[in-house]
Amino acid sequence: MVKVLDYIFEELNSVPNFPETAFRALRLLENENVNFQDLAKVIRYDATITANFLKLVNSAYFGLRRKVESLPQAFALLGLNQIRFFLIAACAGQYLNKPLSGYNLSPYEVWLHSLGCGVFAELLCERLKIPQADHIFTAALLHDIGKIVLDMFVGGELEVIKELVREEKLSFMEAEIMVLGTDHAVVGAELLRRWGFPQEIIFAVRAHHDEDLMLQGRTSATVALANILVNLLGVGMGADGLSYRVPPSILKVIGLQDRELFDVITEGFARFQNLKQNLLKQ
Numbered sequence: 001m002v003k004v005l006d007y008i009f010e011e012l013n014s015v016p017n018f019p020e021t022a023f024r025a026l027r028l029l030e031n032e033n034v035n036f037q038d039l040a041k042v043i044r045y046d047a048t049i050t051a052n053f054l055k056l057v058n059s060a061y062f063g064l065r066r067k068v069e070s071l072p073q074a075f076a077l078l079g080l081n082q083i084r085f086f087l088i089a090a091c092a093g094q095y096l097n098k099p100l101s102g103y104n105l106s107p108y109e110v111w112l113h114s115l116g117c118g119v120f121a122e123l124l125c126e127r128l129k130i131p132q133a134d135h136i137f138t139a140a141l142l143h144d145i146g147k148i149v150l151d152m153f154v155g156g157e158l159e160v161i162k163e164l165v166r167e168e169k170l171s172f173m174e175a176e177i178m179v180l181g182t183d184h185a186v187v188g189a190e191l192l193r194r195w196g197f198p199q200e201i202i203f204a205v206r207a208h209h210d211e212d213l214m215l216q217g218r219t220s221a222t223v224a225l226a227n228i229l230v231n232l233l234g235v236g237m238g239a240d241g242l243s244y245r246v247p248p249s250i251l252k253v254i255g256l257q258d259r260e261l262f263d264v265i266t267e268g269f270a271r272f273q274n275l276k277q278n279l280l281k282q
């Protein structure tokens with residue numbers, strides 16, 4: 001087991017870095033009066049991110065009625081948090097759009113699950129009026145990135161994990177720990193640490209399946225709740241779509257009223273369906 005663990009952590013170095021474009025653009029976005037020309041210059045430098053960004057913006061808000069063709073045009077229509085959201089989602093796409101054989105998820109489902117989690121996180125941030133939500137968006141959109149890494153490097157062991165889930169009725173996390181000595185939350189957090197992400201984001205990814213840890217802060221609680229909600233709606237569950245429940249104190253930590261949860265679920269689901277359908281059309 002130790003050997004597998006060493007191997008996984010060694011292989012993390014070979015995962016390409018998170019795009020520098022994202023860090024540079026997010027730094028510019030720390031300024032409330034950011035100059036959109038400067039921002040466009042930074043993002044345009046990366047053609048894939050620009051294309052993904054415009055595709056997502058068009059899917060989420062304007063359908064096919066009114067196509068947004070350029071970055072400045074998109075910026076003029078979006079709030080700063082929305083720009084942050086689409087930017088991170090556009091960058092995350094290149095990691096998430098990979099097949100995950102061991103987890104029974106197609107690339108499209110992984111991408112959708114992550115986007116769904118992001119959509120719920122975005123909605124929660126709106127409700128809570130969080131002005132700078134990029135930490136929450138990043139953690140939500142990348143929360144399962146550890147699965148990609150595990151799938152890339154430990155394909156064989158994943159068969160054993162699946163068997164344990166099937167035969168021994170273990171949860172996917174329990175089986176991951178038993179076979180690999182680690183789980184996708186720990187691996188994902190370690191990858192983000194190596195990429196130089198802030199501690200708050202790393203912690204939220206680490207905590208997203210751990211009921212004690214997720215309650216330690218608002219960011220981790222919001223990301224964990226977004227993941228629970230998207231799983232409850234059955235989006236991209238794959239092999240670990242086992243029992244998800246909303247921990248009783250999580251709403252208190254986040255600052256959300258019980259009665260607001262229903263609205264969040266309804267609105268989040270509608271937004272997500274819209275995004276999904278429009279993405280398919282493109």
Ligand SMILES: [Fe+2]
Binds near residue numbers: 143144184208209
């Ligand atoms: Fe997860």
Ligand SMILES: [Fe+2]
Binds near residue numbers: 117143227
């Ligand atoms: Fe997840």
